[in-house]
Amino acid sequence: MLTTERKALIMDRIRRDGRLVAKAFAEELSLSEDTVRRDLREMASEGLLSRVHGGALPIQPDLPDFTARRAVASDEKRRLGAKAASMIQPGQIVFLDGGTTNAEIARALPKTIAFTIVTHSPTIATELEHHPTAEVVLIGGRLYKHSMVAVGAVAAAAISAIRPDIFFLGATAIHPRHGFSTGDFEEAAIKRQIAAQSSATWVLATKEKLDAASPVTIMPLEAATGVIASTQVEAEQRQMLESAGLEQLLV
The missing domain is CATH 3.40.50.1360 (Rossmann fold)
Known part of the structure; x- marks a missing residue:
């Protein structure tokens, strides 16, 4: 599976479920967990998602006071x-x-x-x-x-x-x-x-x-x-x- 395809699936999952668990997602797609975590790191650096322990969440905008x-x-x-x-x-x-x-x-x-x-x-x-x-x-x-x-x-x-x-x-x-x-x-x-x-x-x-x-x-x-x-x-x-x-x- 191409990197762009994986990342598109990651974004779809986060939009649908409100989060992504790296281990479960990797098992579902028969990918290595390291591959998914690398994708998440890259996507977080691009401002597409928020990395958390074990997976990712949607970007939460800074809330005004x-x-x-x-x-x-x-x-x-x-x-x-x-x-x-x-x-x-x-x-x-x-x-x-x-x-x-x-x-x-x-x-x-x-x-x-x-x-x-x-x-x-x-x-x-x-x-x-x-x-x-x-x-x-x-x-x-x-x-x-x-x-x-x-x-x-x-x-x-x-x-x-x-x-x-x-x-x-x-x-x-x-x-x-x-x-x-x-x-x-x-x-x-x-x-x-x-x-x-x-x-x-x-x-x-x-x-x-x-x-x-x-x-x-x-x-x-x-x-x-x-x-x-x-x-x-x-x-x-x-x-x-x-x-x-x-x-x-x-x-």
Whole structure:
């Protein structure tokens, strides 16, 4: 097999699965593992993929910090946030994850009913400073500055006592095989804990998150209740969500 053919197959596999395991790929194609690893090194040097122990992942673009991301409030995020906010019922306990999309939920929360918002994001709590009917519970812990959320043992201990009615989970990517994912191990662990304790877990999915994978899996798609997404998502992406048994609210 020619080098160009091998590399094309490698890229196809990474796009399909969100990763490539060198040993398994070599066995599948009856190649030496050294050959595959050499191809991966060359492709990484060309900026085509990201080398990791045992294989490769898609290139993850450098993520801007939270302040920069917050300045970009697209119409899509506003629509998703408004739909999520409309789901909240009087008296419910709602856990709002961090992130710029979930900030749009905070801005759209109803002001005519009483409910409790729990969050481990100081920026989300700040959005609710002047909200007339929302009781706000802020979870503390070590601040993960990229996403502006509390993580670690202190946050986990506080979260363990809460049973939210709805959790609006923030994820950086949604993939049929790798589920909901993000970029940090501790952040993923906290998200997973909150979801396990919540009666329902919903994810707001902007178009660029669908069919993508980040380095750390939060949980499989089947573990969530549903996804709120744009009507502009492709039919194949809708099928991916449907196959996982997820409810879909399109706005």
